[in-house]
Amino acid sequence: MDEKSIRDELRMWILDRAGAEADRLSGDDQPILDEGLLSSLDIVEFILFIESVREEEVDIEAIEPEVFDCIDTLIEAFFADAPSASEPQG
Amino acid sequence: MTSDHRKSAASEDRRELRSLRTGFLLSHDQSPNAVAVEVAGESLSYADLYQRAAAIAVTLEQQDARGANANPDERPALTAVFGQRSTAVVTGILGILFRGDGYVPLNPTFPTDRTRSMLERSGCRAIVVDENAEKQIVEVVTGIETPLLIIFPERTDVSELKAALPNHQVLGTHDLESAKEWTPADVDPNGIAYLLFTSGSTGIPKGVMVAHRNVNAFLDAMAERYAVTPNDRLSQTFELTFDLSVFDLFLAWECGARVCIPTQAQKMLPAKYIQDSGITIWFSVPSTAVMMSKLRMLKPGAYPSLRWSLFCGEALPSEIVERFVEAAPNSTAENLYGPTELTIACTLYRWDTKRSPGECELGLVPIGDPYPGMEVLVVDEDLQPVAEGETGELLMTGLQLTPGYWRDAERTDAAYTVPPGEDRLFYRTGDRVRRCQGKSPMVYLGRLDNQIKIQGYRVELGEVESAMRDIAAAEVAIAVGWPVTAAGADSIVVFISNADADLGEIQKLGKTRLPSYMAPRQVRHVDSFPLNSNGKVDRKALLALLSGY
Missing domain, CATH: 3.30.300.30 (ANL, C-terminal domain)
Structure with missing residues (x-):
């Protein structure tokens, strides 16, 4: 899955969980915890969702709380190797 | 008179007039430079916190005297605090208690209408707001005609907020009064320490009044049991609208210890927070431990700093406590039980790796024995005691029995009752339990209602x-x-x-x-x-x- 698709998947999951319209998440740098879109009540399912997209486990001990700031930080922490949309996928 | 003698005399005075704030004041007198609270990378000493809280207290007093509140005599002795996980709400709570009011916690993650309803029903005329709640406060007070005193203790420029709240008196950091000559006024131990709204079956949240004497009885039992020292660091995982937050804040301050408040992001990764903050006393709902288990955070030996692993708020699955104890091998685990109406927690059970698995029922850890000063009745539908080992509804009374629901005599009468053959009020918990038999502890079996x-x-x-x-x-x-x-x-x-x-x-x-x-x-x-x-x-x-x- 390319990075753009992953961003779309993350955005859809967060909005669906928050029961929010798309305009609540206008940019990938928008805070998702501070805006109340995600809370600690959602963390287990959110991590499991990330793992299903990555197709591998997250190393919980290696991540910092700041990775949950916004979609940009999630991409950087969990999907840094994802190809951009323009790159050919093998 | 030496400084120590003065402190000792002051301490004696404070003991006589003991209220929820007293433990903090004594710890402040004893070790003003010790860290009282740590949140979002900022540490405040007892002296820092005292000064900031005292400024809020003086401001609340002065504004009353100046007539900011139209009818000070009719004003309930309550002030709201609106925010979460910030130094502003912590100083707000203490400032409210210093002033002699009880605090009413409001949560910025709640829908605005619900928060407005709580604020209006409490009758509060003043509210302390942190930066997390700034966005909501304008909407919350819209439509409230009674002028409110709204304090933003950590906001230096409140010009925009003043413009947005023209019907109310808005104060920022620079508007707070000096607390140099201030000393706390007396507080009635029977007065309300905090008013906490809980879910209500009729669709309207109930305001549970908790008196100073109730919560001090609870803190006495906890301080002795857990032998908390100034070296301890207590986790604060709960929102202020959850009464378990009172345990973390005030037990720490009662004992001169430090309370560590994780940010929302840090709450997502409790394992890292325990390790990085050197937490020694962990207190959470079992669901947090379940989450840690599911996310592979309960590895054996992961939390050597913990000396107590405490759980409360819902049924505790035995498999979870087994895993937690393995992860925190130097800690003792206990399951605490209690509704808000009985002041935070009122029974407890100590987990024993060898004995406890045989005492669990339905895979749940027993709720154990009542706290000192608390008494248990297990009754049938006619409120008659059931035999040992039989099941029934749990009723309790004692030092932690709260006065009832705020301005709601009907629901108070329904929940607080004098059972046949008794002459004291008991609270009906609505919880179904198995009465203890011999050495078998009391076990929680579920609810009698919805x-x-x-x-x-x-x-x-x-x-x-x-x-x-x-x-x-x-x-x-x-x-x-x-x-x-x-x-x-x-x-x-x-x-x-x-x-x-x-x-x-x-x-x-x-x-x-x-x-x-x-x-x-x-x-x-x-x-x-x-x-x-x-x-x-x-x-x-x-x-x-x-x-x-």
Whole structure:
């Protein structure tokens, strides 16, 4: 899955969980915890969702709380190797 | 008179007039430079916190004297605090207590209408607000005609807020009064220390009044049991609208220790927070431990700094405490039980790796024995005591029995009762327990009504149903906890029978009316509700429907 698709998947999951319209998440740098879109009540399912997209486990001990700031930080922490949309996928 | 003698004399005075703030004041006198609170990378000493809180207290007093509140004599001795996980709310709570008021916690993650309702029903004329709640405060007070005193203790420029709140008096950091010559006024130990709104089955949250004497009885029992020292670091995982937060803040301050408050982001990764902050006393709902287990955070030996692992707020699955104890090998684990009406927690059970597995029932850890000063009755439907080893409703009384619900005599009378053959009031918990027999401890077996716990939060399904009936314009809406867990439920599913209803839209609107833990995760349609032999909606049949999806 390319990075753009992953961003779309993350955005859809967060909005669906928050029961929010798309305009609540206008940019990938928008805070998702501070805006109340995600809370600690959602963390287990959110991590499991990330793992299903990555197709591998997250190393919980290696991540910092700041990775949950916004979609940009999630991409950087969990999907840094994802190809951009323009790159050919093998 | 030496400095020590003065401190000692002051301490004696404070003991005589003991209230919820007294432990903090004594610890401040003893070790003003010790760290009292740590949040978002900022540490405040007892002296820092005292100065900031005293400035709020003096300001509240002075504003009363100046007539900011139209009728000071009619003003209830309550002030609201609106925010979460900030130094501003911590200083706000202490400032309110210093002033002699009880505090009313309000939560910025709750829907605005719910917060406004709580604020109005409390009768508060003043509110302390942190930066997390700034966005909401304008909407919350819109429509409230009584002028309020709104304090932003950590906001230096309040010009925009003043413009947005023209009917109210808005004060920022620079508007706070000097506290140099200030000393705390007396507080009635029978007065309200905090007023906490909980879910109500009729659709309206109930305000539980907790008196200073109630919470001090609780803190006395806890301080002695856990032998908390100034070297301890207590975790603060709970929101202020959850009464378990009182344990963390005030037990730490009672004993001169440090309370560590994780940010929202840090709360997502409790394992890292325990390790980085050197937490020694962990206190959370069992759901947090379940989450840690699911996310592989309970590795053996992971938390050597912990000396106490405490759980409260919902049923504790035995397999979870077993894993937690392995992860925190230097700690002793205890299961605390208690409703808000009995002041935070009122029974406890110490986990013993060898003995306890045999004492668990339904895979749940027993709730154990009552605290000092608390008494238990286990009764049948006629409020007559059941025999040892039999099941019945748990009733309790004692030092931690609270005065009742705020301005709600009807619901107070229903819940606080004098059982036959007794001459004292007992609180009816609505919890079904097995009475202890011999050395067998008391065991929690479930609820007698439609109250459930969602990750430790108390939820009256009737309140959810009331909101959803209104939103869906439905005659009947039935809420169930789903998926069911050993500790309660993970979320709520609502069933309605309106064939033409937009279920997705109804679910979204639910989020605007109810706190996130109460808002239904799904709204489903049924052609007709299954009924049981009494003609009532059969909730078990609805759960079976969900199992089949």
